[in-house]
Amino acid sequence: MNIELIEDNPYLLLTPGPLSTSKRVKAAMLKDWCTWDDDYNRIVQDIRARLVQLATKETSLYSSVLMQGSGSFCVEAVVGSVIPQNGKILVMANGAYGQRMAHMAKMLNIPLVLLDNGEVAPPDLNQLESMLQEDAEITHVAIVHCETTTGMLNPIEAVGRMAKKYNKTYIVDAMSSFGGIPMDITDLQIDYLISSANKCIQGVPGFGFVIAKIDELTKCAGWARSHSLDLFDQWDKMEHYNGKWRFTSPTHVVRAFYEALKELADEGGVIARFNRYKTSQRALVKGMKILGFETLLPEQLQSPIITSFLYPESEAFQFQTLYEKLKRRGFVIYPGKITNANTFRIGNIGEVQVDDMIRLVDTIQQEKFWT
């Protein structure tokens, strides 16, 4: 089909998932696919292989599993499937997504220890080490890479080294960074990396995926605390039935994701995408600072994915008014999510260019109703 015929979106989503996707990705959804047919399953297998290639050069050591649902379903599939009955998870939480992982562990009756350094501080590695020394029952360490709550980038390499020093299985929620920030999960010593279709790969929402160390995953048969979210069983079917999902798969979303993966390669891969995100994020912050906005985080903790801005001092500032005005002018931004400061967030992942950031800043300047 002629993709130019697809109508433009009324606004850009500056929200990190769902995000603005290209017409090419949207057009891929205009066919119906059979969920068990070879044509479709070949695409699934190609996607699985491409994900492993994106994640590491040691492709023979890892495998990927796709799982229906939003990103959190995948996090829950990992938490509920890879920890044995006598296991215990240490979750390093400095935001809502780390807290969500801890909440899942609690609901699943998995013994949990929480390392919570608050929302604006990086995790404390010394504290991590003493917790690992003091509590030999801990079997798994989990952390969020880009904590989308604030936009903070957590030190997953240093945490991985520490986890491995004490022989722990290492889980990373890289939901909002995988595909947008270069990483090799072999070097990072990650056993389970979790991400989803509608973040930096720039697909549409509907499923998530886990890239797992094969040696670890194969231990997990029969460990799952949920049937639908049984990570091992889902992997086992995909692996042995040539890309077959256990239950109905989101066929259109998967097809769009396949196109998004090809689009990522066409852009020049993860490094090119990372550079685009970085350039956009820097232009955004530079422009916003000129308008008088301050970022919540110092630059050295900030990811190139999403940025939290503090409300300006002015009493006349109302987020809702800014939101409505920007929406009418073609931009949707994000409210804040932290408890101790008034913030709003602007994401720059998706089909968004540096020029869009410059236009956004110009628009905010024109709408500077609160001064």
Ligand SMILES: *Cc1c(COP(=O)(O)O)cnc(C)c1O
């Ligand atoms: C988006 C996101 C998730 C998953 O959120 P869903 O709404 O379930 O897709 C989990 N962790 C992080 C860090 C995220 O950014």
